[in-house]
Amino acid sequence: QVQLMESGGGVVRPGRSLRLSCAASGFTFSTSGMHWVRQAPGKGLEWVAVISYDGRNKYYADSVKGRFTISRDNSRDTLSLQMNSLRFEDTAVYFCAKVNGYYGFDALEIWGQGTVVTVSS
Amino acid sequence: EIVMTQSPATLSVSPGERATLSCRASQTISGNLAWYQQKPGRAPRLLISDASTRATGIPARFSGSGSGTEFTLTISSLQSEDFAVYFCQQYHNWPLTFGPGTKVDLK
Numbered sequence: 001q002v003q004l005m006e007s008g009g010g011v012v013r014p015g016r017s018l019r020l021s022c023a024a025s026g027f028t029f030s031t032s033g034m035h036w037v038r039q040a041p042g043k044g045l046e047w048v049a050v051i052s053y054d055g056r057n058k059y060y061a062d063s064v065k066g067r068f069t070i071s072r073d074n075s076r077d078t079l080s081l082q083m084n085s086l087r088f089e090d091t092a093v094y095f096c097a098k099v100n101g102y103y104g105f106d107a108l109e110i111w112g113q114g115t116v117v118t119v120s121s
Numbered sequence: 122e123i124v125m126t127q128s129p130a131t132l133s134v135s136p137g138e139r140a141t142l143s144c145r146a147s148q149t150i151s152g153n154l155a156w157y158q159q160k161p162g163r164a165p166r167l168l169i170s171d172a173s174t175r176a177t178g179i180p181a182r183f184s185g186s187g188s189g190t191e192f193t194l195t196i197s198s199l200q201s202e203d204f205a206v207y208f209c210q211q212y213h214n215w216p217l218t219f220g221p222g223t224k225v226d227l228k
Contacts, residue, residue: 035217045157045165045208047217059215078165105212107155109171114164 002026004096009115012086022079022096022112030054030074033104036081038092039114046060048094050104057103062107063089086119093117123147123211125220140196142223144209149189152182156185156194159222160173160205168207187204199225 008020020061023032036048049070058070069082079096093116097108124147134140136154144154151173157165167176169185172192188228190220209220 044221045159045210045219047210047219050215050217061216105153107176107210107212108157108169109167109170109176110163110165111164 001108002098004098004110004112006094006096006112006115009094009117011024011118014087014119015038015113017082017084017119019041019093020081020083020115020117021040023041023077024098027110029072029077033106034070034072034101035104035108036068036078036079036080037095037097037108038090038117040089040108043045043092045091046092051079052104053102055068059104059110064065072090081121083117088119091117091119094108122216123150123214123218125209125211125218127183127207127209127220127223129223130221131224131226132204134199136201137198137226140199140203140225142194142207142225144187144194144220145193146192146213147191148160150211150213152188154185154187154192155210155212156183157210158203158205159208165208178208187195193213196225 003025005023035050051070067085071080093114095114097111099106128143155173156169159165173185206222
């Protein structure tokens with residue numbers, strides 16, 4: 001069974017850091033592009049970042065560029081999102097998602113259940 | 122950035138009726154469009170990719186059409202479990218962008 005499980009969310013003060021993880025199972029993680037997508041409370045979906053199957057290609061939304069870093073460990077089937085200099089507007093549910101391809105230019109076919117990040121003073 | 126718009130914002134439908142949702146891209150995206158369904162407190166679920174290809178396990182009452190800048194999701198006969206929010210998303214260019222969603226609720 002294909003599954004993605006996020007963890008690492010919590011309450012954090014503005015300017016601090018948080019690291020999210022996404023554990024993958026049931027598929028060959030090392031051949032799948034992976035994304036992070038977020039959803040602020042009561043709002044729509046916002047794409048955050050993508051990483052290619054081998055970790056060499058990464059793209060970010062302008063809203064997080066320079067503050068967030070996406071990475072992956074194919075030996076542990078794990079995707080990560082390092083979030084630095086957090087802002088109030090980063091408060092959201094963060095989902096990881098896989099595509100049916102190497103580079104991420106595809107529909108997001110499987111999603112995790114999400115982890116909640118709250119930035120509050 | 123490609124801007125995605127959806128209409129209507131809310132669609133009130135009775136069970137058994139047909140629902141037609143629209144999605145428009147600010148520039149051509151060929152057929153690089155997906156539709157997702159999201160229920161409260163749940164992750165989005167992929168319904169349609171490549172504008173018209175149903176994802177695994179998606180019932181045949183869901184169909185997608187369109188290309189270029191205009192796209193449509195049709196639910197041929199709405200079931201009770203179909204009341205949800207539907208998002209379109211383009212994967213033609215970075216950044217990937219989503220539409221604001223159409224809420225399908227009970228008439």
